[in-house]
Amino acid sequence: MTRKIMDNHSPERTCVVCREKKDKSDLFRIAKISENNYSFDEKQKMQARAIYVCKTHECIKRISKNKKYSLKIEDLLSMVNLLKKQSKDYLNILKAMKNSEHLAFGINMVMDEIEHIHFLIIAEDISEKNDKKLITKAKELNIPYAHFGNKTQLGEIFNKDEVNVIAIKNKKVARGLVD
Ligand SMILES: [Zn+2]
Structure with a gap:
């Protein structure tokens, strides 16, 4: 699940690729079976030490090229497929809402x-500066x-070339996206 709720109690882990600290629900868990043998732990239940990687195409692409972890191709594919399925659902929900005053x-x-905002969807390729600005504010409030998605994908919803962030102003709708 890329969807997540940030609160003060949710455990955070660090992505091995970009070193960013994130809520566990924003990361894939990869169990370390033995030295140089890693396995995608979709259910997050394997009894093993683990590393974490962001649920983003960028970080999955980078870990796939990292010899240190040498992930199986099946594992990489399942991660990418999970990502694809979720982003499609998400973008469809937003598309359906694009003309509403809730966005x-x-x-x-x-x-x-x-x-007045209850949920933020930030493009994965937003500039570092804007990302920081939004997250600082989100945490504060x-x-x-x-x-989620990239600027082009978010832009498509509104017939713009690029959109770097979308905000949901309706509490009920926001809850639907988070759950
Ligand atoms: Zn990452």
């Missing part, structure tokens, strides 16, 4: 209305957020 998009509009 705000683009960093300026979102920051202007931040007090306890707004759940998820990194």
Whole structure:
């Protein structure tokens, strides 16, 4: 699940690829079976030490090239497929809502209305500066957020070239996306 709720109790882990600290639900767990033998732990239940990798195409691509972990091709494919399936569902929900007053998009509009926002969807390829700005604010105001899709994909929803963030202003809708 890329969807997540940030609260003060959710455990965080570090992605082995980008070293970013994230909520566990934003990461895939990869169990270390033995030296140089790693296995994707989809159910997060294997009794083994584990490493974590972001649920993003970027980090999965990078770990696939890392000889240290030499993940099986089946494992890499299942991760990519999970990602694809989720992003499609998510984007479809947003597309259905695009004309509603419940959405705000683009960093300026979102920051202007931040007090009324219940959920943030941030493009995976947003600039580091804007990412930091949004996450700092989200944590401060306890707004759940998820990194999802890229700027082009988010832009398509609104017939724009690129959109770096989408915000949900309706509590009920936000809850539906998070659960
Ligand atoms: Zn990562």
